Amino acid sequence: MTTSNGTSDEKVDREKIENRAPSVAHMFLDRITASPDAEAFRFPMGAEEWIGVTWAQTGERVRLLAAGLIALGIQPEDRVSLASTTRYEWVLADLAVMCAGAATTTVYPTTNAHDVAFIVADSGSRIVIAEDADQVGKLVQHRDELPDVSAVVVVDGHGDGDWVLGYDDLEDRGRTLLAENPNAVSDRIQRIRPDHLATLIYTSGTTGRPKGVRLPHSAWTYEAAAIDAIGLLGPDDLQYLWLPLSHVFGKVLLTLPLQIGFPTVVDGRVDKIVENLAVVHPTFMGAAPRIFEKAHARIESMMEDEGGAKKRIFDWAVGVGLKMSRARQDGRSPGTRDRLGYALADRLVFSTVRERFGGRLRFFISGSAPLNPDIGRWFDAVGIPVLEGYGLTETAAASCVNRPDSNRIGTVGRPVPGTEIAIADDGEVMIKGPGVMTGYHNRPEATAESLTEDGWFRTGDIGSIEDGYLRITDRKKDMFKTSQGKYVAPSATAATFKGICPYASEIVVYGEGRPYCVALVGLDAETMTEWAGRNGLDGASFAEISQHEKTRGMISTYIEELNLQLNRWEQVKKFTIIDRELTVESGDLTPSMKLRRKVVVDSFSDSLVGLYD
Structure with missing residues (x-):
């Protein structure tokens, strides 16, 4: 097998990986202690207003909710299902579940009632946190199939006095418990071990029935520490997070700020992405390739409509930018004429494009599906690199990623420190490292098919390794x-x-x-x-x-x-x-x-x- 660990010529702060927190809950408490008054999250309120909250404020809400879950009888490693769009309350609920020592089972809000019932039942969830009446309705429809569910907590709505509680009701129960036992949550956190289950994510099911992927706390703390160790992000960054938090890509981006300390703007409305970027001015954002394809197509279409001199100047500028991008990819220093041309193109065209995306973006991160290299080169040309990465639900997302100073377009980058990539004889990509799942929930045969005895995960993707960089060519099953x-x-x-x-x-x-x-x-x-x-x-x-x-x-x-x-x-x-x-x-x-x-x-x-x- 051809292998790569991708870090031979890279400066890595390995102490951050070796000395990482034992659990996500510990990492969250460490962040509150380190920067209690720093902004943690920002979220929309109404049409125009944005609300910012500190780490200390977030911690207080999470403590109440965690105590509420404990008061409802949640025990260590019990599953709590979470069915909601991406919003601040999702963040609070997920952290509360883990601070109660339990494990979050993620449920996409678009999942139909039959599949919701399957996921909740298969996971053995004891409680479900549902966003609104629509999500509650799916559960009520299949209540007879959910004997393990003792209560449903609705975020937007009120309890029914029977099976359904309001979010406020959960906090009130937490308040009561903490008045009696102030250490109820902290005691629970102290008993969490790295190998305890943190998250159960069901694959989205492009083929067949979804499988529950078991990810322990150690997978998330490793991913966060490994990204921190290569210096990809820093405490001065500002993240814009719209991705589904039920998906592993969104979940890992929610874990990074606990380790690094940067604030995150949370708004799951896909139709507001470009508008919001211009308002909140983030320094980075993760997205699926479709977002970049649509943005590229939109700008090109607008210039087509403009026509005339504006279109000619735009095309000239992109041509100059692409020449500079190719020089960077080839490791060449551009000539004086090219540099002067790029400076003019930047002033006339690219600065305006970047302002459309908020004006402060250092880079985008692309994952979840292949990004067309021409789209990557176009964004690189205008001065907003797209760092393509690679990972699966089964590997806690971030197995490989390009770095800003060594972004090789057309590849998904090098492995993060601590992760190994190998190419099997038939071309299949294999992954080994602390981010790999412990197995599929209730599926020992599927686990045995995917994990080798020595810990390699068979991804089902076909790829190759070039100078330590991984290139994905297709899905094995799709070819x-x-x-x-x-x-x-x-x-x-x-x-x-x-x-x-x-x-x-x-x-x-x-x-x-x-x-x-x-x-x-x-x-x-x-x-x-x-x-x-x-x-x-x-x-x-x-x-x-x-x-x-x-x-x-x-x-x-x-x-x-x-x-x-x-x-x-x-x-x-x-x-x-x-x-x-x-x-x-x-x-x-x-x-x-x-x-x-x-x-x-x-x-x-x-x-x-x-x-x-």
């Missing part, structure tokens, strides 16, 4: 072989196409056992609406726009451009355009915006088969 015996990596093709075509949200390449490849193309509603207005289709419905001959002609030119970059057997010979937008709500995407390939293929199987007629 297919045509009837000509040629392998095709559909994810790589999709990433390339979305970088070329600003109007595409997804492309599903298909061709298992077939003589050639075909594709389903999903369109982005926002950019297509603007395009339609420019092309005589103003006022038409999304379905009408998607099926119009003008749209097909436009997408066809991008397919032709894509095919020029592919081997003959990978090329898309025919395609059809999906007549609706692919969404999380429709089940096409996971909550972290990953394509559910099998779901989409099954939904549009007739269209795919028709392309071979």
Whole structure:
């Protein structure tokens, strides 16, 4: 096997890893002690107002909620399910669960009632914290299947005097317990060991039934300490956090501030991201590639609308920026002319683009799915590097990440210190380190299939290691072989196409056992609406726009451009355009915006088969 630990030439403060806190709860208490009056979190209140809270203030709320859970009978390592969108109350609840010595079972708020009941029951959750009446309704619908659940706590709402308690009720119970036993929470925290279960995250289920991934406290404290040890972030940073906290990517970004001490702006409204960036001025943000694709497409579309001199200046500036980006990637020093050109491009164009994102961003962090290298180069050109990283739910997210001073676009970076990456003989990526799960909940056979006896986790991804950097090429299960015996990596093709075509949200390449490849193309509603207005289709419905001959002609030119970059057997010979937008709500995407390939293929199987007629 080819292996990499990625740290041979890197300055690493290993003491931070070796001397890390024994649990997330201990880490939280240490942060309160170290910077009680520093801002911890900021969250929206109403349409315009933002509320900031200190670590000490957060600690007081968490202590009350943790005591409330203990008063309800929660014991060490009991599971408490948390079904909510990303908001400050999610943060409080998660920390409270761990400070009570229990483990958070995360539930996406978009999960249907049947699957919610499965997750809550399979996890053995004793209590469920639900965001609102909609989430409570899913539980009530399946109450007979949840005998272990003694109470449901609703964040936005009131109790029913029976099974459901209000958030205020939970705090009141905590207040009463602490009046009787002031050390109830601190005593519970002191008994938490590194190997105790902290989080149970159910895989989002791109294929098959979700599996509960068991992550101990040691996985989270390691991830936080390892990122701190390489100096990627500091206490002066400001994070903007919108990602689903039920997802491992969002969860690790919630753990980092406990270790490092920077404040975090929390707002899960996806439609407010760009607007909020301009208001709160963060220094970094994590996101899935779709966010960067949409931002890139939006800016390019706006410049297309402007036309004339502005468009020419913009294109010239991007060209200059790309030359500088290529020089950095090649390790070359740009010439005087290029530096002067870039300074002018920055003053005329790039500074305005950066202001749109708040003006202070040091970098973005991309994860959850492959990022098209052309999108990465575009952002690098305008002065906002996108550091692509890699990890899975089973590895507590952050296994590899690019560093700001050595960002190799097209790779997912080097392993974080303490983690090893290997490539098996069949090309599968293997991971070993303190962040790897202890196993799947109630699934010993699945655990044995994924974890080797000596601790390596089989990721299911195909990749290669180049100078210590990991490059992911596709999912092992997604790759297919045509009837000509040629392998095709559909994810790589999709990433390339979305970088070329600003109007595409997804492309599903298909061709298992077939003589050639075909594709389903999903369109982005926002950019297509603007395009339609420019092309005589103003006022038409999304379905009408998607099926119009003008749209097909436009997408066809991008397919032709894509095919020029592919081997003959990978090329898309025919395609059809999906007549609706692919969404999380429709089940096409996971909550972290990953394509559910099998779901989409099954939904549009007739269209795919028709392309071979």
